[in-house]
Amino acid sequence: MDTNRRHILQALSAAGAATAVGVPLDLRAAAPLTVGVLYVGPRDDFGYNQAQAQAAAAMKKLPNVKVIEEEKVPETVAVQKSMEAMINQDKAALIFATSFGYFDPHMLKIAEKYPKVRFEHCGGLWTSGKHPLNTGSYFGYIDGAQYVAGVVAGGMSKTKKLGFIAAKPIPQVLRNINAFTMGARSVDPSITTRVIFTGDWSLPVKEAEATNSLVDQGVDVVTCHVDGPKVVIETAEKRGIMSSGYHASQAALAPKGYLTGAEWDWSTPYKQLIGGAMDDKPMVNFLRGGLAEGFVKMSAYGPSVTAAARKPADEALAQLKAGKFVIFKGPLKDNKGGTMIAAGTALEMTNIELEKMNYLVEGVIGTIPS
């Protein structure tokens, strides 16, 4: 009898405590929050996946948060089942699906099946009314960081020829090529950027060949937009030219030639989204930020960057951080002479029009394969 009463009292007080903070009983019992993170490639790729994994590692230090990870998950039923397994086998309540191809149909399908679990996707265009409310997308405006990297490259280049190795001519990539080129040309309008499209996100051999080819053409600073910039940066260093990184810091791979780089800082949105889940706040379905919000950052300057090159870069960075500078504004010409943005029009980085970019700006040598 006595133990019985004690049990009832315990149960009652537990229920009282739970309702007092307005959390349903079952969620209360589920603490700590289990967060599942899925990567399309290896976590140590010196690139896209590493940038995400670094944020996940930072999240492991948060109190009451358990992070489970899975790498090299292809964009097939594998990712659907891995997400479901995280929910069923590990009781994950928040999922970070970090590869672009995870969104449609994979994440959307699983999200409909598990309406109580939060699904966050990196880079997708979450649309109100079209996508489930327990899904959301987060992304960073990294073109700002590419612009600053371009300013540094422009200040350091002697041959006035820059190189850009890109995977596919999709809007996100074109935006980076253009911003990088415009940054460099803000220092010296005679600078040109030679662009090579490899055709896919991870083709190390082609990336190395492209880098060598650019060096042979007289390029003395190279950057890229591929999943793992490792090969590009290493090849540039071997050939004795300068390089600018992408996704994560590749400074360790090129101690001599690494100038700076455009890096993601996913710990900012991760922290915010995990906090929201823990406090059971409504989902933020569309989360974006740039340099000012701390979603992207610059790699620390490499030892070879001169004070003269740093000055305009620091200024551009400060202006971008303060929100006083718009990169894509008219008059803006593409590399075929057509006017892409009319004089007097300025497209803020949040402008959805920029997500449809399909041109290369003046100063870029290269064509978009049709």
Place this chain on the structure above:
Amino acid sequence: MNLASARTSALRFVGALAVGLLLFGVFVAAIGKSPFEVYATIFEGGFASSFAWQNTLLRAAPLVLTGLAVAIPAQAGLMVIGAEGALVLGGLATAALAAHLPGPALVVQLLALVAGVTSGGVWLGLTGWLRARRGLNETICSLLLSYIAIAIFNHLVEGALRDPASLNKPSTVPINDALMIGNLPGADVHWGLAIGVVCAVLAQIVLSRTTWGFALRVTGGNTRVAKMAGLSVTALLVAACAAGGAAAGLAGGIEVMAVHGAANASLIAGYGYAGILVAFLARQQPLACVPVAVLLGGIAAAGSLLQRRLDLPDATTLVLQGTLFLCILAADSFPARRFGLRRKVPAESTVAAASTISSLAPEPAAAPVAVTPPRHDVARPVASPTLVQPAA
């Protein structure tokens, strides 16, 4: 394959699995994890619950068909490894047709899948033709054709067939939801698995119970003998490759209509290459592709849990897979009688008979053949007799 040899194969398979798991346990212990915890996790992840089984089966579904894509040409003595190309082209054809064809759902679904089957069949059929008529090595030829197929796929998906609304992920126009292939009743596994199993059963029957299947296997045993027997070797080789390609094309079509809803780069997921592994472990026997695909699916599902529970890197799964498969393949050469697996030499099947003929074949290019084949029919002076039929 008679009952006794099937039993021997099964025993060998299970024994090899046990040895493989044991070796993997040693590896795990060497990196400081408890092997027993790892075994428990593998079991839990791949096979312990109905969720785990559905996880395993769903991952296995495309592998049955890509396994057939390798196993069927192998019966004709051809080592075709380009199923990936046939798969993506099949997926592309299915996606292009399903998105634009009007009509009742079932008809459109069928026609779209037929388009996938046809494209895959034509693509690998090309390999068979080049092998039979121009003497190209079919292994290299199919691999190179696979690269070309993927390039064509990318070119069309990023160009002519691109849905303008697919901004950062070039894709074809999405298929209407009503046309998507659903799940098997009461399970979270799509119909593709059932289709794959049916194809495997059909292929096994055709190969082991029909004249055509026998002709194919005789060709696989020795091309010259087949020619002397009056078989149309060219047609058989092309048909074997085309059948394999059709299976891969079907796999691509099902991926599009059951999973992706459009054709895009996510379709190039390596299922075609995984099929090579499936076929080899299945000893090129169509029906055996089913359990092997399930094993592969289970390893993938288990690997997923190993990563999450024990923080092991993805490479651990590859080590597990590699260890298991090496053990299974090595078990093949184990003398069965010594381990009491066979009481006496069993009556071998026709496959063995074909192999016997091949071993009796004359020296290449030396002996003149009684029936002189038309010149254009022989690519090389004599087809290499090293293409010996894998043992049943």
